[in-house]
Amino acid sequence: MEPSTPVLPEFPPEDRRVGRRAVLGMLGLGAAGVLWGAKAQSGLERVLRPLTLNDSTGLSAFLPTSGRFRIYSVTGTMPSRTDAEYRLTVDGHVERPARLAIADVRERLPQTEMTKDFQCVTGWRVDDVEWKGVVLKDLLDDAGMMPGASHVRFWSFDGVYTETLTLEQALRPDVLIAHEMLGGPVTQEHGGPVRLYVAPMYGYKSLKWLDRIEVVTGGLQLDSDPGYWERLGYDVDAWVGDSNYRDDAPT
Ligand SMILES: Nc1nc2c(c(=O)[nH]1)N[C@H]1C(S)=C(S)[C@@H](COP(=O)(O)O)O[C@H]1N2
Ligand SMILES: [Mo]
Numbered sequence: 001m002e003p004s005t006p007v008l009p010e011f012p013p014e015d016r017r018v019g020r021r022a023v024l025g026m027l028g029l030g031a032a033g034v035l036w037g038a039k040a041q042s043g044l045e046r047v048l049r050p051l052t053l054n055d056s057t058g059l060s061a062f063l064p065t066s067g068r069f070r071i072y073s074v075t076g077t078m079p080s081r082t083d084a085e086y087r088l089t090v091d092g093h094v095e096r097p098a099r100l101a102i103a104d105v106r107e108r109l110p111q112t113e114m115t116k117d118f119q120c121v122t123g124w125r126v127d128d129v130e131w132k133g134v135v136l137k138d139l140l141d142d143a144g145m146m147p148g149a150s151h152v153r154f155w156s157f158d159g160v161y162t163e164t165l166t167l168e169q170a171l172r173p174d175v176l177i178a179h180e181m182l183g184g185p186v187t188q189e190h191g192g193p194v195r196l197y198v199a200p201m202y203g204y205k206s207l208k209w210l211d212r213i214e215v216v217t218g219g220l221q222l223d224s225d226p227g228y229w230e231r232l233g234y235d236v237d238a239w240v241g242d243s244n245y246r247d248d249a250p251t
Contacts, residue, residue, distance in 0.1 A: 067126055069118065071189045072208075074228060078188055079158045079209050086193050088177075092153075092214035095144030105179050105194055109134040109142060114174065119240050120203040131197050132180035137171045140215065150218035153225075154196055157211035163196065163227045164236065165205070174199035177210065201238040204229045 073079075083102045091097040100109075113132045119125040136152070152170040154163040169175065176197040179186055186192035191208020198205035204227075230236050 133178035
């Protein structure tokens, strides 16, 4: 479902994190930094970045900007939930609404591992990331999704970020409720204790600090809230290699 009047932001998602930039600026961490704390970027990396985006030689893979996650938070905060206090709400059009504890996600529900790439719409990508968690379909089966569902919506406990998948997308075997990535528990900066990982789509679909999964039957609410970046004009269907990717995007 498309936003009714798509207006493409002037810059891709990561360049509009004004709030977060302001926070970084206040902390003196550097306005152009997209990483946190000790991992702040060097000036060199900022200069090299445009090169890596248009590189046909593949040599830029050896440059330090490549192959590494940038840490993003549109709110400018790093929300936190301990394992003990974490709950994942599953509700909406399901027979058994639930508030899952971390043990449900890590142990009770069927576990799936996959090794797949992560690609941000601005051009950076990390190959062969190891992921572990519960395939969304398995979680929806556990909650007893009812007939007539059209979409699944996701909320972050950052209080702002939302995402949406169509039911067909949500039932793919490569859409994961992830509690491990990069060989260990999903860290706070990567959206832990539990984040979404939508393997075939750009990174903005992979919502961090997952708080709530709601099965919906469609309608007006989705037109007004298709997702955080989608509200700003980004494609609701964010297939990698398709949709509104710009490889000339400033990052
Ligand atoms: N809650 C939340 N989830 C988010 C974002 C965000 O700012 N807030 N950024 C998205 C974007 S654009 C990308 S590319 C990935 C980045 O994941 P990382 O911060 O673990 O590298 O998270 C996605 N999920
Ligand atoms: Mo992104």
